[in-house]
Amino acid sequence: MIQIYGPAGSSAGRCYWALEEIGLTYEAVPVNFRNQDHKKPEYLRMNPNGKVPVLRDGDFVLWESMAINFYLAEKYKPALLGADLQEKADILKWSFWGLADYQKPIIDAFIQKVFVPEAQRDQDLIAQCLEKIVPLNQVLDEHLQGRTFMVGTDFSLADINVASVAKLCPLIGVDLAKHSALQHWLHRVLERPAALKVAQLEKR
Incomplete structure (x- = not known):
């Protein structure tokens, strides 16, 4: 299942929107900023910038919201392109x-x-x-x-x-x-x- 890291109220929001428009099933993975989840080693291994969002699609990991949206459209709904x-x-x-x-x-x-x-x-x-x-x-x-x-x-x-x-x-x-x-x-x-x-x- 696709996982999206970061709250919908952040720059991850545009990725949630793309996921919903495409109709994909996904898991929203919480990132607690107060606990500095985005600065922990396990998160930095996914995104060394320590920012949200991050998308995980199987073994593929991608950061930057625009790149994520173009990836999702290209793979799952090219009509959006x-x-x-x-x-x-x-x-x-x-x-x-x-x-x-x-x-x-x-x-x-x-x-x-x-x-x-x-x-x-x-x-x-x-x-x-x-x-x-x-x-x-x-x-x-x-x-x-x-x-x-x-x-x-x-x-x-x-x-x-x-x-x-x-x-x-x-x-x-x-x-x-x-x-x-x-x-x-x-x-x-x-x-x-x-x-x-x-x-x-x-x-x-």
């Missing part, structure tokens, strides 16, 4: 953009607003992050004008990988009302049964 070479390239493009450009300011602001006590928050960093997020949301909104999904006419890994970042915007006080195409797309994909299942897992 697009209908042709151009769509596959666009899915890769938006996934890499989501990780390299979009995620950092959102996660940095999220950490400050959710995990750091209010009196200790770096307000300058938060302001810088929020300033960076606005044009990135504009890029995404313009791309989604007239589209149902990120790439082509079908739901794909691009939707999972980008929406798993975009859904944090309301939690850090970013109003998406000015980006109606982005807002409608995000609502649409987060209402999918697989996404709703992951949302329930995040509450545990």
Whole structure:
């Protein structure tokens, strides 16, 4: 059975979403950060970076959430990778953009607003992050004008990988009302049964 290490509320969440979309049976293996489970020798043998997620599929072990999602799609549901070479390239493009450009300011602001006590928050960093997020949301909104999904006419890994970042915007006080195409797309994909299942897992 496939095992996924890391809570659904972490960057492992996009992997849970992919697993649910594919319909695979899997075991969620708890990683207790307070007990430093991710820094113990047995965990570091799987991921020397000491981070989540880690996927174990039989004897194969893989870390990095994006790599995990592309592996799962390639092996178990290639339809998530697009209908042709151009769509596959666009899915890769938006996934890499989501990780390299979009995620950092959102996660940095999220950490400050959710995990750091209010009196200790770096307000300058938060302001810088929020300033960076606005044009990135504009890029995404313009791309989604007239589209149902990120790439082509079908739901794909691009939707999972980008929406798993975009859904944090309301939690850090970013109003998406000015980006109606982005807002409608995000609502649409987060209402999918697989996404709703992951949302329930995040509450545990």
